[in-house]
Amino acid sequence: MLLTKAPAKSARAFALLAARARRLPSPEHPLHGRRRLPPPLPENIICFQRRNAAELNRPSQGRALHHRHVLIVPLQGAATVCVDDCTHSLHPGKGLVVLPYQFHHYTRTSNRRILWLFVTFEYAQGVTLEPLRNTTFNVSAAMADELRELLKDQRSLSEGGLPELRLALLLSQLTPPPAPGDATTGAGYAEKVIALKVNNEMQRRRPLAPTIRELASQLGMSQSHLRARFAASCGVSLGRHMRGLRLERACGLLRMSSKRVSEIAEQCGYGSVYSFSRAFHAAYGLSPRAYRNQMADAGAPRAEG
Structure with a gap:
């Protein structure tokens, strides 16, 4: 009898394992396997908590914009997270x-x-998380256990890669498997990450506003090729995207900080208050000062001090 000494509690598990093993082939050369490139793992993991609602918008420099992924798990208390043009009510x-x-x-x-x-x-491999864009998920008890183990490993400063592996497994549970032919390497992958490369370069040069020529030179391609690839990948022109990023950041600073309009113009890469106000009015139909007053009347959060 197979595994007669196995505890009764484990008998079914061993039986299922045996059934699966019987389906395996018997290769002539068992020492010759099939090599696969190891998938990239999440890197530079930082875990932290917020215990006061006033800390959620810290640091108070307008709406947050950066190159990192942020996994948010409320454990106590509820709030609304505004992401791009969407709002999400989060609670435990x-x-x-x-x-x-x-x-x-x-x-x-x-x-x-x-x-x-x-x-x-x-x-x-962040493009695999695109299905999570502007989508909330249910935090199961099993996921809570995995997060607890992740925090334990992270706190112990494990050098064995356990936090990265745990986080990769957790993220894989949140995203569907890639569809056949949905490659995450090669030309298809390059098209998906072109926006990330552009945004990385714009973030690196802040508060200066790089030209398309400078971006193309940094990314090693011609201006026309960069424009075409970006439009094909993102469905919007590169110039419009760059203007949108600067103005959206200005909106966050107007809404959440007490900086003067002239300071915000300079911080967002505009050469003068006039050029900033003209671009802002063209995009939103009102002046920066009027926008700030409108947001204050609507009760938008404002940085203290």
């Missing part, structure tokens, strides 16, 4: 992943005392 049991270069801030907190877990990370 409901999580969200903010992708790189998504503008985001927090509002409508249920109370001042909260406990929210944040896991931020860099991920070369």
